[in-house]
Amino acid sequence: MPMLSGVKIIEICGIGPGPFCAMHLADLGADVIAVERPLPADAVDPNSDGYVLNRGKRSITADLKTAEGRDLVLRLVEQADGLIEGMRPGVMERLGLGPEACMARNPRLVYGRMTGWGQTGPLAHAAGHDANYAALSGALYYSGVEEPPTSPFTLLGDIGGGALYLAVGMLSGILRARASGVGAVVDAAIVDGSAHMLQLLLSTQRKGYISGRRGANLHDASHFYATYRCADGHFITVGAIEPQFYALLLQKLGFDKTAGFADQWDRSQWPALRQQMAQVFASRTRDEWCALLEGSDVCFGAVLSPEEASVHPHHVARGTFFQAQGHAQVAPAPRFDGRVAPPGVIPRRGQHTAEITGALRQDSAASPWI
Numbered sequence: 001m002p003m004l005s006g007v008k009i010i011e012i013c014g015i016g017p018g019p020f021c022a023m024h025l026a027d028l029g030a031d032v033i034a035v036e037r038p039l040p041a042d043a044v045d046p047n048s049d050g051y052v053l054n055r056g057k058r059s060i061t062a063d064l065k066t067a068e069g070r071d072l073v074l075r076l077v078e079q080a081d082g083l084i085e086g087m088r089p090g091v092m093e094r095l096g097l098g099p100e101a102c103m104a105r106n107p108r109l110v111y112g113r114m115t116g117w118g119q120t121g122p123l124a125h126a127a128g129h130d131a132n133y134a135a136l137s138g139a140l141y142y143s144g145v146e147e148p149p150t151s152p153f154t155l156l157g158d159i160g161g162g163a164l165y166l167a168v169g170m171l172s173g174i175l176r177a178r179a180s181g182v183g184a185v186v187d188a189a190i191v192d193g194s195a196h197m198l199q200l201l202l203s204t205q206r207k208g209y210i211s212g213r214r215g216a217n218l219h220d221a222s223h224f225y226a227t228y229r230c231a232d233g234h235f236i237t238v239g240a241i242e243p244q245f246y247a248l249l250l251q252k253l254g255f256d257k258t259a260g261f262a263d264q265w266d267r268s269q270w271p272a273l274r275q276q277m278a279q280v281f282a283s284r285t286r287d288e289w290c291a292l293l294e295g296s297d298v299c300f301g302a303v304l305s306p307e308e309a310s311v312h313p314h315h316v317a318r319g320t321f322f323q324a325q326g327h328a329q330v331a332p333a334p335r336f337d338g339r340v341a342p343p344g345v346i347p348r349r350g351q352h353t354a355e356i357t358g359a360l361r362q363d364s365a366a367s368p369w370i
Contacts, residue, residue: 002029003336007174010035010076010083011057012064012097016130016154017162017190018086018114019053024167026056027332027341033076033356034059036349045349052327056344058352064095075360077102077109081174084166086114089124099185109183110173114166116157118189130157130190137161137194142201142210145220161194208265216267223274224249224264227303234286235303236293249298253280 007030011022019034026032034054038061039045062069074097077083083102085092092098099111116133117123123136131151134140139161144150151157166188173184204210209218218225224240240249246264255261261273281289286302293300304312310321310328318340320331325346332341 002341004029007031007082008080009033009170010073010080012073012083012085012087012092013037014086014114016086017158017166018084019051020159021112021114021163021166021170022057022084023053023055024163024332025170026344029341032057033352034347035064035073035076036061038063038350047349049326050346050348052329052346055329055346057347058356059347059349060353060356061350062353064097070096072357072360073097074102074105076356077105080106080109081177082110082112082170084112084114084170089113089115089119103183103185107183108177108181110170110177110186111183112166112170112173112186112188114162114188116162116190118192119187130154133157133161133190134194137191138198139194142214142217142220145215149214156197157190157194160197161192162188162190165193165196221267221274222270223277226274226277228278228281230284230286230289231282232285232287236281236286236289237301237303238293239299239301241299245297245299248296252293252296252298253277255280 004025007025009022009025009030009032011018011032011034013019013034013036022032022034034057036059060072062072064070064073085097093100099113102111103109113119115124116128117126130153131140134143134151134157135149137157139156140149140151142149143152143156166186169186169188173186177183201210204218205212211217215221218241224238224246227235227237229235238249240246243264250256250261255276260269260276263269284292289300290302294302306321306328309315315321322329322331322343324343327346329343332343335341
């Protein structure tokens with residue numbers, strides 16, 4: 001039985017982290033009803049082949065600006081465990097679907113609010129995107145080397161600081177609601193989550209791993225934790241922090257540990273040693289370095305594109321990537337008891353509208369969770 005079997009979630013569809021969070025919960029077995037905007041009769045649906053972040057959900061369409069659309073959502077709320085929305089603060093209230101209205105129908109509802117800046121604060125109503133939230137949180141500061149810092153698009157803010165924190169918040173609220181009957185409003189702000197993710201990085205300050213200045217830290221200045229270009233223009237990474245891994249790296253590369261490489265943590269030597277390692281890595285192709293280093297304890301990984309990653313033997317063995325319904329997809333994670341949860345089907349927009357609204361119309365007590 002899926003881990004979240006019996007958990008019922010309504011998603012007021014938006015963009016980015018909210019849909020990802022709802023998909024993640026659906027991957028783990030939650031029954032998610034995605035409420036999507038109806039399109040004009042003559043409009044072409046840009047996701048006519050299905051929206052990959054709707055994987056495993058049931059899709060209905062409803063115009064939330066109408067009484068009919070609002071009432072449909074409130075009917076769904078009555079038997080739901082949670083609701084996810086990603087509007088700017090105040091929009092759901094103006095639609096008559098804010099936390100107060102929804103929790104009046106269902107006091108145990110966990111109402112998840114996904115925003116960049118949060119529900120309160122001077123920037124709460126401003127527009128923004130992933131890099132903006134990560135920048136203000138401090139999480140972007142150490143990304144990249146020297147100038148300027150760069151953002152790994154959607155990963156640091158939207159997914160890491162947003163969707164995954166919302167998922168934890170929703171599940172925490174649902175656990176409490178099932179024990180107490182009391183719901184909660186989850187304010188999942190990307191700036192909060194991105195800042196919280198700094199804890200591990202900040203904990204390394206006492207070890208001297210980060211200095212407070214970009215381009216002068218273990219991950220962006222040392223020779224033993226770095227990304228290097230290979231002879232064919234591809235890249236590889238090494239992360240030999242621990243002394244035994246560092247010693248093995250030197251051995252594999254043919255460096256004499258007594259000749260300049262003896263003091264791993266002498267920062268004054270890092271630029272020169274990094275240059276020497278760069279010259280060595282530039283002498284062979286990525287595949288040649290993989291043959292020598294992959295699977296060893298030097299802490300090595302080739303830099304792969306998503307397409308290359310999908311056919312790497314490790315991912316093939318684990319079934320990490322797959323193709324379905326015309327989309328490149330990634331299997332649900334994490335795994336439980338060594339098994340990958342079977343991924344759900346991607347629905348068409350509004351595919352389940354008739355099924356769900358029909359059940360509600362036929363019997364005022366009917367449950368859409370069938």
